[in-house]
Amino acid sequence: xxxxxxxxxxxxxxxxxVAIIGPAPGHADEKSASYVTEIPQGYRDWQxxxxxxxxxxxxxxxxxxxxxxxxxxxxxxxxxxxxxTIIAALHYRYVPSEENNKVFGEAQSFVPGAPTNVxxxxxxxxxxxxxxGWGFGHFAGGKPGDxxxxxSCFPCHxxxxxxxxxxxxxxx
Numbered sequence: 190x191x192x193x194x195x196x197x198x199x200x201x202x203x204x205x206x207v208a209i210i211g212p213a214p215g216h217a218d219e220k221s222a223s224y225v226t227e228i229p230q231g232y233r234d235w236q237x238x239x240x241x242x243x244x245x246x247x248x249x250x251x252x253x254x255x256x257x258x259x260x261x262x263x264x265x266x267x268x269x270x271x272x273x274t275i276i277a278a279l280h281y282r283y284v285p286s287e288e289n290n291k292v293f294g295e296a297q298s299f300v301p302g303a304p305t306n307v308x309x310x311x312x313x314x315x316x317x318x319x320x321x322g323w324g325f326g327h328f329a330g331g332k333p334g335d336x337x338x339x340x341s342c343f344p345c346h347x348x349x350x351x352x353x354x355x356x357x358x359x360x361x
Contacts, residue, residue, distance in 0.1 A: 224339040225326025232277045239360040252279045263359035274312035280305045
């Protein structure tokens, strides 16, 4: 028999006092984790939303994909995104293409290099109520980030409240 330790948090809202019960730090299993612990099936077949280049220390190229629910919401400009929306960001090292640059005669072509991680945002307003209705996932080498690593996701995304915590815009 598995035992779990739970944490009770009381939050004052305009509707009164609300109790939030969740697994205590270090006691979450995969089914009760407050973040995404399994890679959504079939994500490589989803549709393209946009591309991203993050400079600086990350120096990565990203392909952003969305499931059917996400694509429909993006195309309709629907905010907040509906439950069932899943957005995937596939990140790779940003490297020059030696083959292409030989043709161009200078370094002007850059391509994805080695993969670094895959990140997911899963919209479930009940399961992830404490993090704005979104579950965040980070997978490196197929393994999920742990609870301590995942704590930084929501505070960063919370700054994008105007777009339902999503940074990426649809590029039609």
